[in-house]
Amino acid sequence: MDTRQLASRVEAICARDPAPFDARVREESEWLLDAVxxxxxxxxxxxxxxxxxCYAVDEAGALTTVSSxxxxxxxxxxxxxxxxxxxxxxPQPLSDNxxxxxxxxxxxxxxxxxDRLLGSGERLVSDGMWTIPADQGSVAYLTDCERNDTTAxxxxxxxxxRYHAQGRAADTKLDAPHVTYHGETALLNSLTTSIxxxxxxxxxxxxxxxxxxxxxxxGPLLALGVNSPLxxxxxxxxADAETILADxxxxxxxxxxxxxxxxxxxxxxxxxxxxxxxxxxxxxxIVDDPTLLPVQSDDAGRLTHFTHKHGCYWRWxxxxxxxxxxxxxxxxxxxxxxxxxxxxxxxxAFLGLFAGLMTDLPSRDHPVAALDWTDARDNFYAAAADGxxxxxxxxxxxxxxxxxxxxxxxxxxxxARDGLEAAGFEAGRATEILAPLTARVARERTPARWTLDRVxxxxxxxxxxxxxxxxxxxxxxxxxxxxxxxGRFDSW
Numbered sequence: 001m002d003t004r005q006l007a008s009r010v011e012a013i014c015a016r017d018p019a020p021f022d023a024r025v026r027e028e029s030e031w032l033l034d035a036v037x038x039x040x041x042x043x044x045x046x047x048x049x050x051x052x053x054c055y056a057v058d059e060a061g062a063l064t065t066v067s068s069x070x071x072x073x074x075x076x077x078x079x080x081x082x083x084x085x086x087x088x089x090x091p092q093p094l095s096d097n098x099x100x101x102x103x104x105x106x107x108x109x110x111x112x113x114x115d116r117l118l119g120s121g122e123r124l125v126s127d128g129m130w131t132i133p134a135d136q137g138s139v140a141y142l143t144d145c146e147r148n149d150t151t152a153x154x155x156x157x158x159x160x161x162r163y164h165a166q167g168r169a170a171d172t173k174l175d176a177p178h179v180t181y182h183g184e185t186a187l188l189n190s191l192t193t194s195i196x197x198x199x200x201x202x203x204x205x206x207x208x209x210x211x212x213x214x215x216x217x218x219g220p221l222l223a224l225g226v227n228s229p230l231x232x233x234x235x236x237x238x239a240d241a242e243t244i245l246a247d248x249x250x251x252x253x254x255x256x257x258x259x260x261x262x263x264x265x266x267x268x269x270x271x272x273x274x275x276x277x278x279x280x281x282x283x284x285x286i287v288d289d290p291t292l293l294p295v296q297s298d299d300a301g302r303l304t305h306f307t308h309k310h311g312c313y314w315r316w317x318x319x320x321x322x323x324x325x326x327x328x329x330x331x332x333x334x335x336x337x338x339x340x341x342x343x344x345x346x347x348x349a350f351l352g353l354f355a356g357l358m359t360d361l362p363s364r365d366h367p368v369a370a371l372d373w374t375d376a377r378d379n380f381y382a383a384a385a386d387g388x389x390x391x392x393x394x395x396x397x398x399x400x401x402x403x404x405x406x407x408x409x410x411x412x413x414x415x416a417r418d419g420l421e422a423a424g425f426e427a428g429r430a431t432e433i434l435a436p437l438t439a440r441v442a443r444e445r446t447p448a449r450w451t452l453d454r455v456x457x458x459x460x461x462x463x464x465x466x467x468x469x470x471x472x473x474x475x476x477x478x479x480x481x482x483x484x485x486x487g488r489f490d491s492w
Contacts, residue, residue: 001159007148009161013293014168021294022287024305029283031302032321036279036331041204041321043330046423047091048200048355050102052347053193053340054110055083055130059121061474063134063141066124067117068158075105076113080163081190082156083134085113085124091198094355094423099433103348107485110344123477126347126484128228128253128339128447129192131473138232142190143183154187162293166261166312169292170269175259177247178239179231188260192228192253193340197351198320199358204331206362207319208276209369213361214317214333215275216368217354219379219392220412224437225350226250226387227339227447230455233466241465245455250387250448253339254316254380261314266290272377273315279331282319289313316380333358337380342447342480342489345436352433353416360419367399387446409441439490447489451476 035041056066065082075088087109092098114124134141144155157163167186174181174188181188201210229248236244249255262268267290276282292312297304303323310320316337322330335354341347361368375393382390388405395401396411413434420430440446445453451472458468479492 003146003148003153006153006159006161006164007151010151010153010164010168011149013161013165013295016294018291018294020296021305021309022291024296025287025291025309028303028306029287032306033280033283035302035329036204036321039204041329041331043200043202043204043328046094046200046202046355046359047330047332048094048098048102048351049091049198049332050089050106050347050351051194051196051198052087052089052106052109052126053079053195054085054087054124054126055081055193056085056118056122057125057130057132057477060132061470061477062132063130064122065156066122069113069117073112073116075109078158078160079190079193080157081187082158083130084190084193085117087113091200094199094359096425096429099348099352102351103344106344106347110484123481125477125480126195126340126342126344127193127476128226128251129231129256131230131232132470133232133234138234139181142187143185145184152184154185156190157185157187165293169263169266169290170261171259171263172261173259174231174235174256176231176249176252176255178236178244180237181235183260186260189257191231192256194253194336195338195340195347195350197335197338197354198332199335199355200330200332201358205279207279207282207331207333209362210333210358211282211317211319212275212369213358213366214335214354215273215373216371216376216379217357217361217412218272218317218335218337219376219383219390220394220408221335221350221354222251222254222337222380223383223386223388223390223392224353224440224446225338225341226383226449227341227451228252229448229452230469233469236465241459241468244465245452248452249385250389250446251337251339251384254337254384257314269312270314271316272380273317275373283321286310286313337384342476342492343436343483343487344485345487346489349433349436352420352430353413353437356416356419356423356430356434357412358419359423360415363419363422364397364415366397366415368395371395387448388441388444405441409438413438413441436488436490439488443490445490450489450492
């Protein structure tokens with residue numbers, strides 16, 4: 001698509017009157033609520049799924065662009081940046097064979113995309129944030145634009161009008177310790193990549209209970225998964241290395257997405273969501289969210305416009321109402337805070353942990369449901385800042401309140417194991433699935449902590465900050481090469 005065509009499409013999207021679209025969304029939401037109340041979105045089989053983003057690097061470990069995936073490469077889609085891909089794994093039953101299938105399919109997706117889309121020496125990376133930019137440097141890569149009349153088109157953004165239009169109503173800025181930059185487009189989001197577990201709610205009307213538990217485990221799970229403590233060095237201001245390391249957040253993806261896509265003085269588009277008291281509350285939160293990218297479609301689906309609206313409903317935990325083209329309508333919870341992980345098995349461990357908790361906590365009426373929403377929110381942002389060192393509040397299964405990290409995770413993992421066993425996993429297999437994450441707590445070492453320790457070691461050895469970061473990133477790539485398919489991060 002040439003620049004003029006793309007700019008014309010972006011302008012057309014931004015100029016549309018949202019009122020007709022919003023009316024269709026409201027109409028479809030009313031049908032949805034009736035269908036949920038009639039049991040049409042209930043699920044006989046508890047299923048899970050996983051989305052996995054990645055980025056491409058060249059043989060030197062520097063960011064590089066990747067070809068757009070063809071239609072005959074299933075489960076592989078382009079993301080906002082030309083260096084990114086997203087893999088979607090087919091829904092699987094929550095079972096031993098189901099999680100094995102998720103792992104095998106994800107491995108196959110990476111292999112097929114690598115064979116079809118990459119050049120010699122290039123590879124796909126599972127990570128939270130890239131830190132070795134392309135030759136032109138991070139600022140130029142993220143901000144180079146072609147302009148057509150009043151439309152700025154990011155050079156390194158894929159040719160999809162929706163992505164180019166997304167940033168028009170946002171602040172599009174980076175605002176992190178010692179990193180402040182105002183851009184023109186949403187391409188700044190392409191600094192980060194994530195994994196997103198999904199878990200179906202068996203009885204759709206029970207969504208508020210499951211959603212409340214998902215919000216309360218969000219902070220602890222994020223603390224376990226942090227993996228983007230550092231930006232590319234050329235994005236930092238003139239602070240010295242020790243100050244940067246002392247002030248850094250353990251998970252910068254949270255702050256990046258919020259500062260890029262939110263707009264000062266307007267309701268936030270990216271946020272930690274509120275509790276909901278009913279399915280109607282959850283649906284209304286989507287309907288009432290500020291509209292981006294309105295469309296009018298003749299698609300025969302009953303939720304076409306509602307689903308399109310949901311695509312720009314960016315909450316760190318969000319409900320998904322899936323009409324199911326094959327007759328398998330469902331309601332599920334999408335868990336969005338986690339950055340990309342060092343290995344496939346670490347990512348699948350998070351899927352098992354989340355699914356185990358969503359199975360066990362509601363069934364035992366776990367007392368953490370009484371944890372105040374403000375504590376759950378504060379836990380989340382504390383985890384993003386400090387990882388496993390964060391001060392987190394919890395209520396264990398006996399009803400005792402605690403701020404002990406050890407007690408919190410003892411309870412969390414015990415409940416997840418019980419949930420997996422209730423789903424049919426043998427006790428030893430449940431323990432094995434969670435082992436990559438229990439090891440992180442035992443060793444007090446997350447991927448972010450590993451990164452910072454390695455950078456500190458290199459600084460102590462006399463390296464510059466830029467050299468310490470790039471050498472650490474190349475070590476990450478070397479270790480991932482040998483462990484990604486069948487290994488675990490705790491072997492690093």
